[in-house]
Amino acid sequence: MGVPDIVYVVKPGEHNPQLRFSLRSLANLPHRRVWLAGHCPAWVSDVGVIPTVQQGTKYVNSTANLRAAAEHPDVAEDFLLLNDDFFIVQPVGVMPVLHRGPVDEAEVYYATRARGHYLRGLRETRQLLAELGHPVPLSYELHLPMPMTKSRVLEALDIGRHLDVLHKRSLYGNLFELGGRQVTDPKILTRGPQFPRNVPFLSTMPDTFNHGQVGAFIRARFPKASPYETRTGRSR
Incomplete structure (x- = not known):
C-alpha cells in the first residue's frame, strides 16, 4: 500500500466534536x-x-x-477506514494491520455486557466465516484505522450482504487473511484518569470525550484547527 486515502463513515449530525479532533489527529498519519x-x-x-x-x-x-x-471512482484503491471517534495521538509512519485476537474471546467479552444486536452480528459473522473456511477467525473490530482496498471491500460486502449487523472489519480481515499483530482495543469507557497516554491510538465514547479526562487529554493534544475545518467553524 502506498500513501492511502482516509475514509470516514459518518453518522448524521452537525455537532460532532469527536470528528473535529479526529480530523486534527490526522496530522500524525501520512495520507492523501x-x-x-x-x-x-x-x-x-x-x-x-x-x-x-x-x-x-x-x-x-x-x-x-x-x-x-468503495464504489466511488475518485477514492483511492488503498484507503484507511476510520470512524469519527478514532484519534492518532502519536506519529504513525505506515498503518499496520492490527487485530484484537480470536473472535471467540471477543464473544465472551461482549456476552457479559448484554450487547444484543452487536453480539448477534458477531456470532452471525463468525458463522459465515466458518462456512467460508475460516473456523477460528480473528476479530478486527478495533477502534483504530484499518487498511483496506476498494475491490476487496466490495467483494466482502457482497458476501456478507444478508447480515444486517455485519462485522465488516472482521469479515474483511479473515476473508483476505490479513493476519497482523494483536493489540488491546484503545476504546476508553470511563471518565477517570486511568487510561494509557504513551500509545499511538485512543478512542472515546461521547461521554468520555465530552466529560472525561481522556477527552481533555485529546483536546489539549490538538489545540490548533486542521486544514479540514472551515474558518467560521474553527472553534473548540
Whole structure:
C-alpha cells in the first residue's frame, strides 16, 4: 500500500466534536485525500464528500457508507477506514494491520455486557466465516484505522450482504487473511484518569470525550484547527 486515502463513515449530525479532533489527529498519519461517507457537517472543509441516505440502523448505515466509498471512482484503491471517534495521538509512519485476537474471546467479552444486536452480528459473522473456511477467525473490530482496498471491500460486502449487523472489519480481515499483530482495543469507557497516554491510538465514547479526562487529554493534544475545518467553524 502506498500513501492511502482516509475514509470516514459518518453518522448524521452537525455537532460532532469527536470528528473535529479526529480530523486534527490526522496530522500524525501520512495520507492523501480525506473522504466523509454518509454525512458531512457544515464546518468541515477540503474533504471529499460521499452523501448517502441514512435511514436504517447504525449498522446498516455504516455498511452503506462503506459501500458508497468503495464504489466511488475518485477514492483511492488503498484507503484507511476510520470512524469519527478514532484519534492518532502519536506519529504513525505506515498503518499496520492490527487485530484484537480470536473472535471467540471477543464473544465472551461482549456476552457479559448484554450487547444484543452487536453480539448477534458477531456470532452471525463468525458463522459465515466458518462456512467460508475460516473456523477460528480473528476479530478486527478495533477502534483504530484499518487498511483496506476498494475491490476487496466490495467483494466482502457482497458476501456478507444478508447480515444486517455485519462485522465488516472482521469479515474483511479473515476473508483476505490479513493476519497482523494483536493489540488491546484503545476504546476508553470511563471518565477517570486511568487510561494509557504513551500509545499511538485512543478512542472515546461521547461521554468520555465530552466529560472525561481522556477527552481533555485529546483536546489539549490538538489545540490548533486542521486544514479540514472551515474558518467560521474553527472553534473548540
